[in-house]
């Protein structure tokens with residue numbers, strides 16, 4: 001009976017060794033594959049410049065993070081595997097096998113494992129993509145129907161990247177075995193993770209980490225013009241490096257301090273779990289750092305998706321302010337138009353505004369967008385009243401303007417202070433920039449400046465063309481088509497008389513803002529992938545650690561440490577494992593969301609809070625699960 | 637000097653194996669241990685020494701019989717009570733040291749006290765005091781892998797002693813040590829015993845180790861065969877143990 005048990009135990013032990021590597025690898029493959037599926041899906045087909053450009057920047061950022069993730073995860077899991085296997089296959093040294101042969105043995109073994117992982121990863125990845133797609137569909141009315149075919153490119157690219165990186169680590173393992181001494185091989189598991197590091201080095205790392213991190217944060221939230229894109233990319237790299245150094249320096253410093261201070265250390269189970277954390281620190285700080293970065297990505301992605309959603313709603317609302325807008329050089333047509341529309345639709349509100357159209361060459365400013373329309377303040381003020389919109393900021397003085405802009409998705413130009421316009425030789429300072437839809441859809445396609453009435457009157461006689469905008473909001477926007485024929489007839493009649501007249505009709509089922517849905521869906525998807533990735537890294541790590549604890553817990557039980565106390569020590573240690581990256585993440589995410597805030601010029605702090613809480617909820621689930629599994633694997 | 641009973645073993649029987657194919661490893665053992673005893677149980681490999689010790693230290697349960705520790709039958713205690721018993725009344729020294737490689741020697745020694753909720757400063761002081769006695773003062777900050785076997789085992793002895801347990805159980809404590817390291821450990825244990833600080837039950841197959849005890853019981857075939865008490869010098873005691881072994885014809889390797 002004891003032989004069977006021994007054999008069973010041996011089998012289970014090596015299966016767990018193999019399984020943990022296969023699962024880790026398969027998991028990495030899955031993540032990369034999922035991301036490739038997005039890149040190659042029909043998601044981006046509808047995009048046009050400049051949105052396509054924005055998306056490409058975002059994809060680049062994600063790719064940087066994923067490459068780090070891939071390298072790290074494969075490095076980590078092969079390393080764990082190598083130390084375990086070294087101990088077992090090291091026995092062959094005594095049977096007269098050369099290091100080279102043992103190395104080959106290891107290489108072949110890992111090769112098979114790698115192949116199995118590839119098949120598993122792609123298979124599960126394909127299923128998971130479908131699952132994510134369903135979640136996405138269920139999640140929101142605005143998400144896009146994503147179609148992930150099982151295309152060849154994602155499979156090939158994923159396989160290519162994986163094979164390249166994995167081969168690298170097989171070779172590394174082979175070289176490691178060939179170079180190791182017999183003693184080293186047998187005792188591999190004992191000493192792989194050690195313990196106390198030079199204090200000065202740690203302080204240096206910690207200080208450098210904080211410095212790099214702060215630089216990254218500064219770059220992320222700094223206001224600026226077009227160079228913001230580059231500084232954002234730089235910020236991503238700096239934050240990753242900074243987090244890495246912070247966990248490599250500050251954390252060991254802190255915990256070594258605890259271990260030194262016996263009055264703090266010797267208190268109940270503390271000595272157990274703090275010593276455990278220190279013992280594993282060298283190996284684990286990278287795990288913490290990686291988890292932290294992945295979580296940061298997932299929170300940022302979630303916050304972005306929330307913001308996208310808001311923004312989508314706003315853009316749609318902006319556009320739907322008026323259903324009909326007639327732009328004409330003929331004054332006084334409001335009543336006639338109201339009569340025409342009134343035949344088939346009930347008008348809720350209407351307005352008319354006079355404006356001067358200026359050629360771009362007559363306006364000088366930092367960001368030159370093309371033609372400018374000048375609107376007198378009093379006209380906009382009465383329009384706001386008619387249409388029930390927010391009143392303007394305040395009346396501009398004669399050397400001031402208010403810009404009328406529109407809701408944009410994001411703008412990489414985040415510094416909007418000190419904008420001036422030179423019109424007709426006068427320098428005007430922009431005192432405010434509003435995206436209240438005073439001019440509805442037209443505001444989206446042109447540049448409008450509100451000026452003081454007296455200055456307007458000064459400009460008017462200079463002979464630039466004067467236009468009138470007649471806008472109508474109706475009760476049932478769905479019924480817009482009913483009034484179309486009357487308006488078309490009106491427009492053609494005026495054009496026939498040589499006037500410049502045009503009409504804008506807003507179709508509520510219009511699809512031109514749908515590309516934002518694409519972004520929204522992408523962000524949710526990225527969030528799911530990253531949350532899963534970061535949770536699983538910790539989960540995997542704890543799963544591996546637990547097996548090493550078995551022996552120790554047996555001893556502790558023998559010397560009278562009750563199961564309850566062991567469990568408490570475990571839950572503290574694991575809590576620490578999850579809480580540390582989470583805390584650093586929550587701090588960093590504040591800055592990343594702040595950067596997003598600037599890009600989208602919107603207050604996203606609520607979004608930040610909610611996103612962090614959602615990730616926290618995910619982590620609590622992961623935490624509970626890993627504590628359970630830990631008890632089981634460590635045999636307590 | 638009047639000494640009190642610490643452990644009382646009555647008719648202890650232990651069977652291993654499934655029903656119908658059982659082997660009786662312990663065949664009715666009786667033994668009483670008094671305070672400040674130093675007892676060695678000697679027997680050849682496979683005679684049931686570890687089994688006996690495991691039962692005494694409540695890691696294993698007997699098939700029949702009772703073990704009274706401090707007047708309470710440990711075979712009838714709940715898991716929780718057993719944990720507390722092991723924590724408060726018993727100290728262990730294992731053949732393979734069983735120090736935790738995650739912590740320094742000092743933390744290892746102080747561990748049982750810290751777990752008992754004793755203040756950090758007091759833990760530190762006691763650990764240092766014991767380390768001094770066991771010649772480990774300069775090694776307190778080292779990790780187990782940086783220590784020799786003898787140092788580790790002395791550390792384990794300190795850990796066993798730090799809570800001031802009623803009894804120390806040691807299972808072949810010198811089994812993995814060379815003779816010099818073994819002698820250092822036994823000397824230290826003897827000193828603690830002679831100062832009246834510890835009651836020790838040691839299990840060994842080695843006559844030299846056994847000669848450090850006050851009484852030696854010979855376990856053979858699962859039963860106590862005889863008891864030899866120390867009279868004169870240790871050398872003389874050792875010779876008597878050897879003679880007994882030879883006369884019994886057991887295989888003590």
Ligand SMILES: Nc1ncnc2c1ncn2[C@@H]1O[C@H](COP(=O)(O)OP(=O)(O)O)[C@@H](O)[C@H]1O
Pocket residue numbers: 002652653661679680681682683684685686687688
């Ligand atoms: N868990 C077990 N199951 C079955 N038989 C066991 C078990 N543990 C020990 N034995 C048997 O009991 C006998 C005594 O073992 P042990 O107490 O370890 O001897 P010692 O420590 O004196 O060398 C041996 O024959 C051994 O095979």
Ligand SMILES: [Mg+2]
Pocket residue numbers: 685686
């Ligand atoms: Mg034994």
